[in-house]
Amino acid sequence: MTARRPTLKDVAERARVSLKTTSRVLNGEKSVRPETEQRVRDAMAELGFRPNDFARRLRLGADSSSIGLVIEDLSNPFYSGIAHAIEQRAHERSLLLVIGSSQRDPETERRLVLALSQRRVSGLIVVPAGHDHAHLSAELDRGLQIVCVDRPAEGVAADVVVADNEGGARLAVTHLIRQGHRRISYLGDDAKLYTSIQRRAGYQAALTLHGADDDPALARTGLPDATAAEHAARELLTGPTPPTAFFTGNNLLTIGALHALRSLGRTDVAVVGFDDFEAADLVVPGVTVVRHDAADLGRLAADRLFARLDGDRSDPAVKMLPVHLITRGSGEITP
Amino acid sequence: MTARRPTLKDVAERARVSLKTTSRVLNGEKSVRPETEQRVRDAMAELGFRPNDFARRLRLGADSSSIGLVIEDLSNPFYSGIAHAIEQRAHERSLLLVIGSSQRDPETERRLVLALSQRRVSGLIVVPAGHDHAHLSAELDRGLQIVCVDRPAEGVAADVVVADNEGGARLAVTHLIRQGHRRISYLGDDAKLYTSIQRRAGYQAALTLHGADDDPALARTGLPDATAAEHAARELLTGPTPPTAFFTGNNLLTIGALHALRSLGRTDVAVVGFDDFEAADLVVPGVTVVRHDAADLGRLAADRLFARLDGDRSDPAVKMLPVHLITRGSGEITP
DNA sequence: CTGAAAGCGCTAACAT
């Protein structure tokens, strides 16, 4: 015999008042005699009453007072940093955060977006995966507010908050060139990803601008993780025309490259990585990186979404955050 | 003129069928003529219809098909690792994950738990903060399934999944003693925290068991972050009776201690830390740590919760996960 | 195969 969850009506009967009076107490409306209010409150406590959120929101025509976040991989510190910043901002507005990891799978992303929309999230922040973003446009058309973070969704009229990937890469590679390097290798992940494209472009731009070697063999992309980067770096270093420096496209690949250098006993090769990481300053030499702040990215994305929820109807805009070169030693090794 | 969101009734009218038939199509019931079904589907598409989840769940008496997670700090890789594992498991069951960070504040935790319960999450996973867990018991009494992870909530009859903190600490300190250390310092965070208590206990137990120095001045707790640990370590090292080894209570404190050693130019002091961290093997020497897997913790907590949701009514149990000592060099330095 | 009516639990009007 599983006792039915008590409803407002049950409370009303127990307190010997009408449903409406009970509702008044629940909602803190003032026009209730203190004595009556107390009786109602007692009844609620005795019954362990909890208002039914669905009924309430249905009646009010409200949304779920939560925002949805579809992110790539919550276990990656960069993305969880974004998520945390968003969660903090949401908390300030008494909104809950519903999270789903797309695992870079466009279909998973699509399903998550749909599920979140169905649950009537107040707004959505997405790290877009894949290339077909029709489902996002469809939600926008239905009136759901969407903000993209870390990369834009091509062809979707939504706000975007991104880091200056291209500029950061140019900064990194120019720095290496200034140290005297001519043969600089680029290690990157999925070449079709927006961030990869931008970083690769910055790499190329810097090479061209300063007349460094633009040898296609030096650019290795499609590296999914640290191990792949380690293999690629080792191959390059032991090949016929090795690089004297690496520019690595993300934190995992940086770590992979450093493992390769370590295992080959090479201390004469420079490394600059995109993304900072824990203990980067404890490695010897310290790892020079292009840092971009995940928390800032998340914060600004949340703020953009809230502005929209508050009625901002201006044209969708791209917000690009600056990045910084943190020199710690590994990028200052000369050839 | 913001057009009202179309309802099932609107769809029914447009398709010139009854509400019920439309509902049948929506729910994929078979007893609808294909032709009728098509008309309804067309109407839905034309109107951009989306079923109202609140109405649906209200009518069905269902919960929100999501699970709540109240965690300490999503930006800490350890906790985001837990969160990610839970999210993956939830995804397999088509459940969404609603996350809130308590920031170690019991009042924030209480509010989050209440909010999640009100939203009718199917179940709750909590990293308990503080000491008064009455709100958790209250939810349990109302029938909400709760699993605690990383630490138990004292006095609450809920399942718990924790790492073997005490055993891990004993392992670490015994290892240092075996290297010949007698004066081993313990750096810990908030001394009232369950994990801290356990790790501290393991430290003491090992000291006592092997007759190493149990000097109270060597144990420093209440260190909130890496910087605090760095200061504490430096003080100890430059004090009258310095330790020859450190056992650090979490990843942040380990990094702080390493910074202190680095800045003092000390390479003769051993360090073993609780928690593994990114690039721990790239530091020189590699950092010896007690590793416990956040993903395992999350996975098992989720599995426990799902078992409960599936009707398991056995007594609440504590699941303790083993930890492993990863020797990389820093813990093998002899005095 | 299709439809009319009732009701999930709550709040907003409109009484009293």
Next chain:
DNA sequence: ATGTTAGCGCTTTCAG
């Protein structure tokens, strides 16, 4: 200060 009635959008009897 309190109560009555209607209805949010959906699904579920129960009829046709």
